[in-house]
Amino acid sequence: MKVKDFDFELPEELIAQEPMEPRDESRLMVINRAEERIEGKIFKEIVDYFQPGDTLVRNNTKVIPARLFGQKETGAKVEVLLLTQAELGVWEALVRPGRKLKLGTRVIFGNGELVGEIKGRTDFGGRVIKFEYEGTFEAVLDKLGEMPLPPYITKELDKSEKYQTVYAKKRGAAAAPTAGLHFTDELLAKIExxxxxxVDITLHVGLGTFRPVSVDTIEEHDMHSEYYEVSEEAAQIINETKKQGNRVFSVGTTSTRTLETVATKDGRIKAGKGWTDIFIYPGYEFKAVDALITNFHLPQSTLVMLVSAFAGQELTMKAYEQAVEQNYRFYSFGDGMLIL
Structure with missing residues (x-):
């Protein structure tokens, strides 16, 4: 299947630069797969689509201030985006300028509170960095790091909380699970x-979620691994939901990839933790997810491919065409989509 099959014209002005206030006042496109019907709502009206006994599964990962700015001992400036912690004090990261950060290069951050040494290369063109610091890495990162907004968002946030879900709990993500940004505490209370x-599960969003597809056919694309956790309690609730004939609503592509990673062929969820590089595209048979809540994604992205696998490519592309025509807001701070 060709990557260009998932292309569409996206005017730059439709890429949202800041979230809607309040969050649940964003628009919601509802897609009924069985009837191939598309309708427009407001996100807070999503409560009307739930039935007693359904389960809402959300990703409780919390974005860390993963973007660091430092300098080499020569004075040259360096930008680092932390992605995955390989071991205590050792991270896989994207770096700029990459070609000049050779093995053994030392990078100083702040006033020397944090020093990194390049220890190796990653398979995605990044670097393995070992850090030296006093105290806890978490505290140093909170002091020196910045929120890693996607490059498509050029406007600075006045509050970093705007790029966190209201239920963010477990630190470790390099990007927010953005479908969850629409939910408010009040809306969640109404749903409950x-x-x-x-139900909360965890997938620490990293390069696997937003890495661009640079090949011509999607089967050639390799996903980067991301860490997940599914508790025994979460698995039990989801399995009971399926047993009773009720539906599992997945908040975002990250929750969906996690559930589909741990699901057996008959749709049962197995508790556990580990790493997933699952790549979902048309032809994939979903085992656990009955309804998907997501955002509007960028052309030719793995996220559009996952949505196309769930809703069907033709219906997805039709929905995206309507979204552009009707000026829906795209990407991290954009509008929402519910696929039933």
């Missing part, structure tokens, strides 16, 4: 009051 289970 309707008799819906709300």
């Amino acid at each position: 009051a309707k008799g819906v289970n709300i």
Whole structure:
């Protein structure tokens, strides 16, 4: 299957630069797969689509201030985006300028509170960096790091909390699970009051989620591994939901990839933790997810491919065409989509 099959014209002005206030006032496109029907709503109206006994699965990862600015001992400036912690004090990262950061190069951050040494290369063109610091790495990162907004968002945030879900809990992500940004505490309370289970799982969003596809055919693309956790309690609630004939609503592509990673062929969820590089594109048979809540993604991205696998490529491309025509807001701070 060709990557160009997932291309569409996206005017730059439709890439949202800041979130809607309040969050649940963003627009919501609802797609009914069985009837091939598309309708427009407001996100807070999503509560109407739940039934008692359904389960909402959300990713509780928390974005860390993963972007660091430092300098080499020569004074040359360096930018580092932390992606995955390989071991204590050792991270895989994207770096700029990459070609000039050779093995053994030392990078100083702040006033020397943090020093990194290049220890190796990664398979995605990044670097392995070992850090030296006093105290805890978490505290040093909170002091020196910045929120790693995607390059498509050029406007600075006045509050970093805007790039966190209201239920963010477990630190470790380099990017937010953005479908969850639409939810407010009040909306979640209304959903729960309707008799819906709300379950947390974790996938620390990294390069695998937003890495561009640089090959011509999607089967050639390799996903970068990301760390996940699914608790026994979460697995039990989801499995009971399926057993009772109710539906599992997945918040975002990250929750979906996690659930599909740990699901057996008959749709049962197995608790566990580990690394996933699952790549979902048309032809994939979903085992666990019944409804998908997501955002509007960029052309030719793995995220559009996952949505196309769930809703069908033709219906997805039709929905995206309508979204552009009707000025829906795209990407991290954009509008939402519910696929039933």
